[in-house]
Amino acid sequence: MKKATETVTELKRGKYDAYYPISKLKENNVNRDCVKSHSKKFQKKLTTNNWMMPIVISEKGDILEGHHRLDGAKGLGQTTVPVYIVDWIDTDVKKQHLKSIISLNNGNRAWKPLDYLKSYRGENKDYKFVLNAYNENLKNISLGNIIITFFGGRATTKSYKDGEYQIENKESAKYVLRRIVGISSKFGKSKVIAYCVRDMIELSYGKSHAEQEYLFDKYDELLTTESPLATSVTDLKPTMISYINKFNDKQ
DSSP, rough: OOOOOOOOOOOOEEEEEEEEEEOOOOOOOSSSSOOOOHHHHHHHHHHHOOOOOOOOOEEEEEEOOOOHHHHHHHHHOEEEEEEESSSSOTTTTTHHHHHHHHHHHHTTSOHHHHHHHHHTTTTTTTHHHHHHHHHHHTTOOOOHHHHHHHHOTTTTTTHHHTOOOOSOOOOHHHHHHHHHHHHHHHTTTTTTTTHHHEEEEEEETTOOOHHHHHHHHHHHHHHHHOOOOGOOOHHHHHHHHHHHHHHHHHH
């Protein structure tokens, strides 16, 4: 219980409108993609329970939370929806808009690494570049590994989720990606294990072109000779460190 002398901060409150026209709502391209199966679930929920939760929007009608709910309502032929209108989010500022969307939506269905790439691609050119690189090579490299390749960090970090990652050396990263894609295409996913690929990428990040070339040549050699080291989640990394140390000692 608070003491009588303590001041309780007044929290901002929005306005409720039970019959807001759908035609006035503004869907946006900073939100993650809508999943049709998720929208269908909301259709069923609306039919069974009616409106239990409003859609959260800005004063300008930009949707902050409730895209799937809106999709479900449209599928039921609705022309109006209940909304909760907040006036303290400036949706003209893309990053502020996106942060509010992520904060609200994560409570419903957690955002995945791909959602962040897609959502920040409009304001961070490096996220757009990495998204394009992933779409072009998704058959041969995982999203997590392509993020490490270009950003040197993982998709679980706050910086990644805040849209702050930058590509430090694009040409170096493009070379690593080219080698990984080539090796994956050559040997197949059964031999080129994602965990081992991650070790190779992390070891080569920030290295000179000569060091990167040597590392991937040795990795290719291990796979070609069917060495158990090539698929070992415990032994590949220390083996590669030993190789690169010997390589540098000779230089």
